Amino acid sequence: MSDHTHNHAPTTETAHETHHDDAHAEVMAETTTLLGRTLPFPLYTVIFGILGILTVAEIVIAELFSSWVKIVVLLAFAIAKAALVVIYYMHLKTDSKIFTLVLLLPVFIVTISLMFLLIVPYGSAY
Amino acid sequence: MSEITLHESKQPALLPPKEEAIRNDNYKFAMWLYLASEVVLFAILIGGFVIWRVQNPEMVARMHDSLGVGLVSVNTFLLLTSSWSMVMGMREIMRDNVAGMQKWFAATAVLGVIFMVLQYVEYSELAHLGITLDFAGSSTEFAGLGVRFYSATFFHGIHVFVGVIWCLLVMRRAQQGAFSSKRYTGVEVFGLYWHFVDVVWIIIFTIFYLV
Numbered sequence: 334m335s336d337h338t339h340n341h342a343p344t345t346e347t348a349h350e351t352h353h354d355d356a357h358a359e360v361m362a363e364t365t366t367l368l369g370r371t372l373p374f375p376l377y378t379v380i381f382g383i384l385g386i387l388t389v390a391e392i393v394i395a396e397l398f399s400s401w402v403k404i405v406v407l408l409a410f411a412i413a414k415a416a417l418v419v420i421y422y423m424h425l426k427t428d429s430k431i432f433t434l435v436l437l438l439p440v441f442i443v444t445i446s447l448m449f450l451l452i453v454p455y456g457s458a459y
Numbered sequence: 460m461s462e463i464t465l466h467e468s469k470q471p472a473l474l475p476p477k478e479e480a481i482r483n484d485n486y487k488f489a490m491w492l493y494l495a496s497e498v499v500l501f502a503i504l505i506g507g508f509v510i511w512r513v514q515n516p517e518m519v520a521r522m523h524d525s526l527g528v529g530l531v532s533v534n535t536f537l538l539l540t541s542s543w544s545m546v547m548g549m550r551e552i553m554r555d556n557v558a559g560m561q562k563w564f565a566a567t568a569v570l571g572v573i574f575m576v577l578q579y580v581e582y583s584e585l586a587h588l589g590i591t592l593d594f595a596g597s598s599t600e601f602a603g604l605g606v607r608f609y610s611a612t613f614f615h616g617i618h619v620f621v622g623v624i625w626c627l628l629v630m631r632r633a634q635q636g637a638f639s640s641k642r643y644t645g646v647e648v649f650g651l652y653w654h655f656v657d658v659v660w661i662i663i664f665t666i667f668y669l670v
Contacts, residue, residue, distance in 0.1 A: 357553070360550060360553070361550065361553065361554070375547075375550065377543060377546040377547055377550065378543070378547075380543075381539065381540070381542075381543035384539050385536070385539065388532075388535055388536065388539065391664075391665065391669060392528055392532055392669070395528065395669040395670075396528065403670075404670050407665050407669050407670055408665060408666075408670070410665070411661055411662055411664070411665035411666075414661045415658045415661050415662060418542060418654050418657055418658050418661070419654070419658060422542055422545075422546050422650070422654045422657075423650070423651055423654045423655070424647075428484075428487065429484060429487075429488070431488065432487065432488065432491045435488070435491040435492060435494075435495050436491060436494065436495060436498070438495070439495045439496075439498040439499050439502070440498055442499075443498065443499060443502035443506065446502075446506070447502070447506045447509065447510075450506065450510055451509070451510060451513065
């Protein structure tokens with residue numbers, strides 16, 4: 334999200350520590366660069382703003398439209414919002430990739446299971 | 460002679476940076492494993508509603524028309540705001556600002572409490588509409604909806620309640636000097652829980668109230 338410039342000395346730090354420092358600086362910065370524009374808010378506040386805008390858009394779409402397209406769009410919005418919270422607020426962007434795996438594995442399994450259950454005829458004997 | 464009172468810290472001593480980082484990652488890994496189990500539990504409850512809802516679209520549409528989205532939208536913004544105040548509080552402890560952290564966390568706890576109060580108001584409205592825990596399968600126009608709706612949303616509500624209690628405990632420990640810019644994993648782990656509760660609500664809001 335933010336692309337602040339930092340002056341590190343890679344010869345004295347490991348790649349992991351440099352990455353951690355960058356993540357820390359991104360969170361602590363008072364401004365955030367989004368789509369080439371510098372916003373006068375911390376990263377967490379910008380994410381909150383995006384979540385708010387997406388939620389308002391969801392409510393408007395739900396109230397105005399009624400086709401199957403609405404369902405697809407609303408689910409896409411919900412997944413986008415959940416992803417923003419998980420990536421930025423829960424720090425999966427910067428934390429160990431094992432944490433991401435621990436989250437995605439059950440999500441993948443339950444999604445496949447749900448899709449299977451949805452195609453099984455309702456009330457079938459097995 | 461002046462008296463010196465020593466407060467024995469309940470925290471284990473800080474390890475060298477590398478070992479401390481490993482210990483912190485272990486705490487967070489444990490939390491992620493717990494959250495993975497919660498994913499399965501919530502998936503069962505939400506999935507059960509989805510499968511039933513596909514077969515009963517008119518009943519859910521009637522509930523949406525009767526209930527509206529006003530109250531639940533307010534609740535959604537409350538929870539989103541509480542997630543924001545949580546991370547802003549963590550940002551303060553990363554600056555060694557305990558008072559600032561407690562201020563943001565107090566806001567988080569208050570927003571959580573308001574969420575629960577509004578959920579109670581919503582449940583009252585639903586009960587007036589005849590949406591109840593009809594385990595036996597009553598003959599009302601909303602038969603079968605209540606147990607599926609309440610099991611998921613109430614289970615989530617319990618998580619909010621636990622989160623509020625946990626938030627207060629974190630604030631108390633911060634008051635006792637348990638957290639600093641060098642040690643805030645306890646805050647991070649609570650944050651993981653609270654944001655997970657927010658993520659689950661994002662999904663519930665869309666599937667139960669909007670779609």
